[in-house]
Amino acid sequence: MITRQISPLALAICLLPSAGFAAKSDTELTQEVVSVTANRIEKQLKEQSLAISIIDKQDIDNLGHTHISEILSQTPGVWVSRGNGQEHLTAIRSAVLTGTGSCGAFYFAEDGIPLRAPGFCNVNALFDVNAEQAERIEVIRGPGTAVHGSNALNGVINVISAAPSSEPETHLSIEGGPNDYGRIKFSHSDTAGKHGYRISAQGNHDGGYKDDSGFDQQKFNFRHDYHGDIWEIQSLLSASNLNQETAGYLIGQDAYKDSSRKRENPNPEAYRNSQSVRFYSRFEREGDKDSRFVVTPYARYTEMAFLQHFLPGTPLEENGERSVGVQTAFYQNYSDNTTLYNGFDMEVTSAYLEQSQARPSFASFPTGQHYDYHVDALYAAWFIGGDWQAAKSTKINFGARYDLQFYDYQNNMISGNTAANGSACAPNGCRYARPSDDKEHFKNGSFNLGIIQSISANTDLIANASHGFRAPQAAELYRLQAQQLNADLDEESLNSVEVGFRGIWPALNYRVALYWMQKDDVIIQDSDRRNINDGKTLDRGIEADFNWQLSPSLQWQLQGSYSKHQYGNDALAPEGNELDTAPRQLASTRLRWQPFSSTTLEFEVQYQGEYFLEGNNLYRYPGHTLGKIRWRQQLNEQVYTVLRINNIADIDYAERADYAFGNYRYFVGEPRAAFIELGIDF
Template sequence: MQKPLKLPLYSALLTLNLSLSAYAATSSPDDSSAENDALEVIVVTATGNEETLFNASVTIETVSAQDSEFDRATWIGETVNRMPGVYFSKLRGPVDAPSIRLPVSFDNVYLYLQDNVPLQSPISFNHAAFSYSGALTSPGGMEILKGPGTAIHGSDALAAVVNVKSKQPVYEPETLVSYRFGENNLQDIRLDTSGALNDSNAARLAVSYQSDDGWRDTTAWDRTQIIARHLYEDNGWEINNILSYTKFDSQMAGALTPEALQNDPKSDGLADAVNRAEARDKAEYFRLSSEIQKALSQHITLQITPYIRTIDSQYMHTWEPATTPITKAVTDTLGMLSRLYLNWNESSSTILGLDAELTDFARTTEQTRTTQVVWGTTYPQGLHLDYDVNYTSLAPYIQHTQSLSEKLSLVLGLRYEHSDYDYTNHLSSADFSAENPSPFLLLEERKDNFSELLPKASLSYAISERHNVYLRYAKGFRIPDDSDLYILSSSQAEFSLEPETIQSYELGYRGWLGEGISLNAAVYRMIAKGGIVTGIATPAGNISVNGGEEQYQGIELGLQAQLSDELMLTLAGATTDNSVKRRFSDTQSVLDGKTLINSPDPIVNVRLQYQPKVLSGLSAELEIQHTGSWFLDEANTRKTDAENLLNLRMEYAFTEALLFDIKVQNLLDNEYLLTAEAPVWAPEGRFRPGSPRTFSAGLSYTF
């Protein structure tokens, strides 16, 4: 039986909206900047080129560069959690566990971009990808397109596209130097400088270093990042060259048992056998892209973006305490994004595109400890995995926008994507012995390929200059990554998989309820099919299959209200119903109809910003983050408690150049959880506690 959407939260929000509308009818502050900030911002994620958010026929949430700067975030969740239906949980160091319309996920269901270019390859998804972005080093704003991507987006854009924009070079000289410090030995240093090289060239360099000892044992981390940009503009050409480099090193604390959570929440949760010095998650990231744009005529613009990317990462399997192997992975990519923008007239335009990617991916997993026997399986000292995958992807697409009338606009898109995997295993039975066999299935060389046709359609109707509604359908997909296909235990049999797909239906609204009050709202329903189901028994051994259906539906609201010249209210809320429609494609399951784990509901973020006239230069913000409960187990027998956090941010401008700020996170020192689950191997539950009240302060100087 289909579950109804839960509406009590939004009944309350509707009451708030109506009361604010009544307030607006009798109050008329200077609200032009509030309206511009809310809906008239320029976005690029849906088309790869600039368009006004108010007119977009997709749900896009934005965070401005100014708001990002004010947050002084040392972890990206401090900023993105202000968006309706977006919830990032901190896993470790700079690594996040995101939830956008779907449960908190560690799979390749989100496409991460930096300045419109993918941060990683679909062949090997790493949920640390967002830590490679320049969101905290060069905050030029963020956009999250919710639901499957448009025709310009490929695999991994299953549930959302996250696009981080770095600051563009400017011709007028400007430099920012900032330093912040805080509890747990927090250190955050930034340098950002930009200026003209000559009349046609400008450059920007942003450098940052962050480190934190963490409030729990074995949670220290540090990150160094460089974002360098070069802009060339002349004779109809615009070239944006962007170099990005990131290096981070994070210790890896584990989840806690209920007893440890109660008695010693600062403990690292690692077994005694784990070598703390080697329990690390490390990565080095390099990417160079060049967006080349040329107006070929009044109606035709060519945009080509070649890029190269290298990711070198390693981490310890701390969740396997008896063996603690270390996995190393190297990903080398050469890619190209090419688009032809055809602006036929004021009411008709077309995008023709072709995306291509060549990636060499190599993975090794090595156990340095002596041979161990765990649950009857021998894990010998030495290499367990050593393989390469050559990944090739080619994707042509078309997206056409047509004004059907003065108020009605239609967008149609179609993308075809084909990917090839060429797998080579560098280990064989000769590398093992009868006494110390391979703990993994030794696959032969093989090739896999995946193809998908992705239709998109949306209608946008301008009710008036202040109200716009849109209706959207989109199909998204994600291909299996290397771990789904090639990391198989010795008890498994070889198998093949198909991509997981999702069908999304959405109704949205953007507009102004009154003077100084803007609202964006969306109702959506998404049906995912062909998700990967593991542990299916066959005579040859256990395999994974594509199976069943999962349903995601919800309501999202974003409200911004200029209450007075001094007060601004921003509210973001979402309620969801994420459930298993059918666990398997061909048989019933006790899990059919159950709510998916790690699906907090509802999620509400409220921010009240205050800029008093009597103390010019002071800005303060009080933030409330409410996270609803979620199920710990697939059988839905245990749930977490709902949680509330209160955060305070304040800054004072001594001069136009010198700023001082303070920030207190978890002001009331509440206990809360970052992650919580009760898998079959730990039915009593495993928990990652959130940090207690934490203070930090900073100084920044602009010249």
């Protein structure tokens, strides 16, 4: 029998109400906070019923994250699980989702443009975006709105690029840490007349805590804003490059606690190389009679090659995509009480995937090419939505969307369940199967409905109901295994209901909400290694986000969630069992003290509860609590220094744990680590 204990920190967080925006002072708490993720144009956060969290620039700069998981832990109900190097898996009101198309449950975007094409998700896509130099990060928990569509199933993470400054500014910082870690960040911005621009660039090197690991990564943004008499045009060119030596799982029960084994790398040959380039121009103009029109053409390029150390035979995968698309939206204020919007989105993608094994054939894993296919895809969608002030104290948000996804698949190898040369794999056939050329199409609708009922000048009752979906990803349709040569898949769907309260006072913000979600037709791999729609999951939880300015110099933030994620049928595990890698409790608290105008001290504690490692709930990871300290000192008007210490108690923990193939497997958490940054503002 397995017993569970809720930590005092997690219990306190679940019982206290809270807010999704950071306070800096009594006056700043009363300023209007805006978000663009839910509607593509700026709207005050208090006018939106969705569970939206805003991580602002001050928090991004203070935290100085070296991995996207560190900054997203600031939001309740979100866990971005760190793999090795810059790799990650995501959970938003869910278990950590794994598998070929699991990333299709999340909408990862930069300035509202998806980082990958619909149908071609990548679990690690967030390492492409320059979140370290962003203006802010917006997170929607639960299904997205009418402007998102497919892939906005469990949530949305939108990184907002930094805008040009009104006056010339230049920033340079250098940073160093353990394991030969080094980073340099540079930005320059200016505005002249109607034109403004900002260059943001960074490069970092990490020698790696594990043996034969580490990475080099570079990111670059160039943003140009034009404010004309008729049109406003915002353009962004972004690029990234990653060269990573990847470390695999550490094998063995509690191996992450063994100091003599922590640096072991069972896969010293593994690596990941990834490049991406994205560009968009957003054209926006005000029309007559309180109308606004927005059109955004964009283009995307990605290339990736990595050795799959987690698969037998460690095959090499190479994939890439080239996409062009356009987003449109038209907004009209029909009265003081009603605003409607509608639009049309379209995207064309050309993508490929190749997989090959250099090792000699063994069992069902043949040497040589496993997959070599090309997919042309067309995505189109139409949406409508709006805001209605139904009464003085009642506001309603609503939207609906209809999506179409077309795939044209071409197999460049011999079709069937054989080796590349057509020979059979004895005795049970080859692991990998290649369908013949095929065409598929999917169509589905989504909707969202939210109500904001003002109870008092400072308190609102909020409620949301939504239906989301995702089309099968191309890899789920065409990257088949064993004897399956045709994946007859339907869309996954999710129904969600949420109700809660939020409050805004001069020194206190909070939001607390209960949610229920049911996901149907979940795409799973059965015991015969076939991709089928046979899964069902249930997710319930409570989230809280609390922000209190205790005094002009002292701020306290508290956020957390208590949730339960279960199998809704027995397709993968006994019905009612909890999903693996799904902690019931996630929580953090942060105290920010500014004793002097030039000095800021932060103390943060993060808690992660225990979780099961497989569907039968026989094995578990006990959870952990981590402490962090940050000290920022302004030396003069232009120069500052920052000291960041992670895992101050130097505890043994795992970034992620699972149980597979009869073994405990861990990505080992790093011991106490100090990072020092020196920055200059010109």
